[in-house]
Amino acid sequence: MASNAIVGQSGGPTAAINATLAGVFTGAKKAGIDTVFGTVNGIEGILKNTIVKLDEILTSNDQIEILKTTPASFLGSCRYKLPKDFSDPTVFEQIFSFFRSRDIRYFFYIGGNDSMDTVAKLSEYAKQIDYDIQIIGVPKTIDNDLAVTDHTPGFGSAAKYIAASVKEVARDSDVYDLKSVTIIEIMGRHAGWLTAASALSRCENSVAPHLIYLPEVPFSYEKFTEDVKHVQENYSNVIVCVSEGIKTKEGSFVCESASSGLTDVFGHKCLSGTAKVLENYVRDTLGCKARGIELNVLQRAAGHLLSRTDIEESFSFGQEAVLAAMRGETGKMIIGTRSDSESYQLQFSSTDIKNAANAEKTVPLDYISDGKNDVTEEFIKYASPLIQGEIYPQYQNGLPVHLVLK
Amino acid sequence: MASNAIVGQSGGPTAAINATLAGVFTGAKKAGIDTVFGTVNGIEGILKNTIVKLDEILTSNDQIEILKTTPASFLGSCRYKLPKDFSDPTVFEQIFSFFRSRDIRYFFYIGGNDSMDTVAKLSEYAKQIDYDIQIIGVPKTIDNDLAVTDHTPGFGSAAKYIAASVKEVARDSDVYDLKSVTIIEIMGRHAGWLTAASALSRCENSVAPHLIYLPEVPFSYEKFTEDVKHVQENYSNVIVCVSEGIKTKEGSFVCESASSGLTDVFGHKCLSGTAKVLENYVRDTLGCKARGIELNVLQRAAGHLLSRTDIEESFSFGQEAVLAAMRGETGKMIIGTRSDSESYQLQFSSTDIKNAANAEKTVPLDYISDGKNDVTEEFIKYASPLIQGEIYPQYQNGLPVHLVLK
Numbered sequence: 001m002a003s004n005a006i007v008g009q010s011g012g013p014t015a016a017i018n019a020t021l022a023g024v025f026t027g028a029k030k031a032g033i034d035t036v037f038g039t040v041n042g043i044e045g046i047l048k049n050t051i052v053k054l055d056e057i058l059t060s061n062d063q064i065e066i067l068k069t070t071p072a073s074f075l076g077s078c079r080y081k082l083p084k085d086f087s088d089p090t091v092f093e094q095i096f097s098f099f100r101s102r103d104i105r106y107f108f109y110i111g112g113n114d115s116m117d118t119v120a121k122l123s124e125y126a127k128q129i130d131y132d133i134q135i136i137g138v139p140k141t142i143d144n145d146l147a148v149t150d151h152t153p154g155f156g157s158a159a160k161y162i163a164a165s166v167k168e169v170a171r172d173s174d175v176y177d178l179k180s181v182t183i184i185e186i187m188g189r190h191a192g193w194l195t196a197a198s199a200l201s202r203c204e205n206s207v208a209p210h211l212i213y214l215p216e217v218p219f220s221y222e223k224f225t226e227d228v229k230h231v232q233e234n235y236s237n238v239i240v241c242v243s244e245g246i247k248t249k250e251g252s253f254v255c256e257s258a259s260s261g262l263t264d265v266f267g268h269k270c271l272s273g274t275a276k277v278l279e280n281y282v283r284d285t286l287g288c289k290a291r292g293i294e295l296n297v298l299q300r301a302a303g304h305l306l307s308r309t310d311i312e313e314s315f316s317f318g319q320e321a322v323l324a325a326m327r328g329e330t331g332k333m334i335i336g337t338r339s340d341s342e343s344y345q346l347q348f349s350s351t352d353i354k355n356a357a358n359a360e361k362t363v364p365l366d367y368i369s370d371g372k373n374d375v376t377e378e379f380i381k382y383a384s385p386l387i388q389g390e391i392y393p394q395y396q397n398g399l400p401v402h403l404v405l406k
Numbered sequence: 407m408a409s410n411a412i413v414g415q416s417g418g419p420t421a422a423i424n425a426t427l428a429g430v431f432t433g434a435k436k437a438g439i440d441t442v443f444g445t446v447n448g449i450e451g452i453l454k455n456t457i458v459k460l461d462e463i464l465t466s467n468d469q470i471e472i473l474k475t476t477p478a479s480f481l482g483s484c485r486y487k488l489p490k491d492f493s494d495p496t497v498f499e500q501i502f503s504f505f506r507s508r509d510i511r512y513f514f515y516i517g518g519n520d521s522m523d524t525v526a527k528l529s530e531y532a533k534q535i536d537y538d539i540q541i542i543g544v545p546k547t548i549d550n551d552l553a554v555t556d557h558t559p560g561f562g563s564a565a566k567y568i569a570a571s572v573k574e575v576a577r578d579s580d581v582y583d584l585k586s587v588t589i590i591e592i593m594g595r596h597a598g599w600l601t602a603a604s605a606l607s608r609c610e611n612s613v614a615p616h617l618i619y620l621p622e623v624p625f626s627y628e629k630f631t632e633d634v635k636h637v638q639e640n641y642s643n644v645i646v647c648v649s650e651g652i653k654t655k656e657g658s659f660v661c662e663s664a665s666s667g668l669t670d671v672f673g674h675k676c677l678s679g680t681a682k683v684l685e686n687y688v689r690d691t692l693g694c695k696a697r698g699i700e701l702n703v704l705q706r707a708a709g710h711l712l713s714r715t716d717i718e719e720s721f722s723f724g725q726e727a728v729l730a731a732m733r734g735e736t737g738k739m740i741i742g743t744r745s746d747s748e749s750y751q752l753q754f755s756s757t758d759i760k761n762a763a764n765a766e767k768t769v770p771l772d773y774i775s776d777g778k779n780d781v782t783e784e785f786i787k788y789a790s791p792l793i794q795g796e797i798y799p800q801y802q803n804g805l806p807v808h809l810v811l812k
Binding site for chain 1: 415419447450476477478479482483484485566569570571573574575577578579580581582583606607609611612682697699700701702703704706707708709710711713790793794795796798801802803804805806807808810812
């Protein structure tokens with residue numbers, strides 16, 4: 001009997017999730033798994049029968065190398081959530097009937113919180129019906145908000161892109177001899193890891209960002225104004241990094257303050273981002289030049305600016321998932337633990353999926369400065385190793401080459 | 407008597423303008439010029455006496471290499487305009503008194519339209535007072551809107567960043583199995599060169615952007631809606647690239663339509679970008695997921711993603727300025743002319759500054775498709791050579807190294 005595997009990607013795309021896919025595929029072939037299927041658009045692909053054979057797609061080392069630096073989810077993604085329990089087992093039966101039909105004995109699911117919930121439910125259902133399959137979750141999210149693991153694959157590359165972009169924006173804002181405030185909006189609804197990473201931008205000749213506001217701390221417009229004024233005593237061009245998800249102590253998102261009932265000339269609701277709201281606020285309150293910059297999806301899709309550490313680890317996470325499955329583990333998620341050694345080293349292991357599913361890790365208080373407008377040296381020590389090293393995509397005709405599923 | 411030079415940078419920063427500065431400095435030292443001064447914040451530096459000695463700053467080849475890939479203006483910039491004529495010569499006298507005091511015989515000014523106006527006026531004034539100086543302008547602008555020259559230094563790197571970013575956004579938007587429209591806003595108030603460059607993103611497995619709107623063509627919301635619907639017949643995820651400066655045939659900017667008299671909850675004027683306006687418009691009109699992305703200053707400051715062709719040419723532009731000065735030319739701007747050869751080659755020469763100053767070059771009609779929502783193959787042939795080749799900055803601690811004036 002053949003022993004086959006299937007792999008899927010789920011949740012928001014990242015610049016490193018395909019490196020994990022490459023790791024799963026490479027690991028599976030090394031382990032002697034016969035056919036490696038891919039499910040298109042995550043678990044939905046199994047339900048809609050959009051399945052590909054990765055063996056027929058990834059036919060050369062060169063393609064695997066290109067896959068590693070291709071951003072977003074090669075196999076597509078979904079936000080699908082499995083039913084809460086097995087009271088109506090239709091969906092579960094459909095999935096396992098597919099597994100049976102293709103002799104699938106290994107299922108690898110690369111994703112965030114919701115995806116780990118899928119892993120938990122499917123491995124539980126397999127146990128119930130006594131179907132022999134190893135189901136392993138592999139974490140990914142630029143948000144770095146998964147519990148248990150030291151950090152998540154994808155965070156390092158996004159952090160590197162953010163820190164590099166902040167550094168470049170700082171150069172740009174410094175060219176004129178006038179006062180300016182630049183507000184850079186960074187992803188993170190509940191967890192401020194990525195915004196905190198903007199601090200990595202600093203070096204001996206570049207002090208930006210001058211202020212950092214995370215969603216872990218209630219945002220006060222008055223405190224913000226005072227902070228900016230204070231920085232302006234020493235610097236003409238102030239760079240402020242904010243999480244998209246900052247909110248006031250009353251609990252309302254800053255980005256909502258401009259969109260409450262406003263409509264434009266067409267009658268369309270006027271939606272605005274956090275940076276834009278603060279840009280308008282600064283211009284009107286402090287009377288100086290202000291600019292809001294939203295890094296938007298570029299921060300999770302920048303395959304042209306990757307952390308070598310992140311890409312190599314992401315690949316290893318995928319390989320480790322296969323090794324765990326081969327050891328007979330199921331219902332587990334692969335995690336990384338930092339070793340105590342002087343230099344940075346990551347050790348891989350697995351944890352029960354229930355430790356990871358539906359838990360959210362925010363930035364701890366000892367990573368946030370006393371003034372609540374910056375990060376601490378402890379955070380820098382934690383995050384700095386994750387952006388080290390470069391890996392460049394192949395270029396053709398002046399642009400990065402991507403592997404795309406036809 | 408010593409024979410010294412001074413160099414300044416002016417106008418909006420780019421990712422290549424420092425490569426031109428490196429070219430001027432290197433060329434000047436090769437030509438035997440004694441001291442190379444730099445004026446901080448363009449011509450204002452001479453008036454405010456903020457002058458540096460580049461010989462004391464650029465002391466190694468390594469520093470010159472770092473300067474080449476440092477974005478924005480190393481010497482700072484200004485938007486200062488010299489008086490219209492010489493009826494009140496105070497400012498001109500001040501500048502030439504400085505030239506005399508330091509034995510300045512060469513002035514190189516790297517900038518856009520306004521900067522060429524400065525070159526024109528100063529060289530004319532020098533003639534009037536019979537002061538022996540060679541004044542040469544070196545073009546730079548990501549906008550590519552300077553007349554006479556085939557293209558401007560800085561355009562190629564911005565174009566490469568834009569095309570690469572559009573390609574990455576296309577990967578990102580493709581991951582979900584749902585309908586979406588992504589609107590990417592690109593710099594260009596009057597000239598659509600950079601937005602047109604988004605078309606370079608296309609390759610055999612990536613068709614985005616599906617629609618391109620330039621400021622050279624009046625924008626119609628109805629036509630736009632029809633265009634998007636048409637693309638949606640074949641593609642779920644539509645990528646639209648628009649210039650920030652698109653306006654309706656009545657002459658009002660699209661970005662103004664959302665900001666007419668609106669205020670947020672604080673009473674601040676609600677300013678919005680073109681992409682955001684169209685995002686709201688699409689969401690309300692077509693009822694699908696919509697996202698606006700503004701590439702913002704990142705497109706002119708991305709020193710981490712440079713066109714080797716652009717950086718090498720920008721450096722050469724600087725060197726050529728020195729050579730022209732050494733030939734006794736003054737009141738000239740360096741230009742590049744494309745040779746007729748099969749493969750791309752740029753030849754350098756100079757033109758009378760009056761041909762370049764205050765003239766604006768927009769995208770010609772034969773570069774715009776008949777449907778007015780795309781560019782032609784002729785444009786691709788023109789622009790493609792300019793983004794070829796990669797040059798990577800030095801990295802330290804995971805981030806690009808910048809040279810910064812203390």
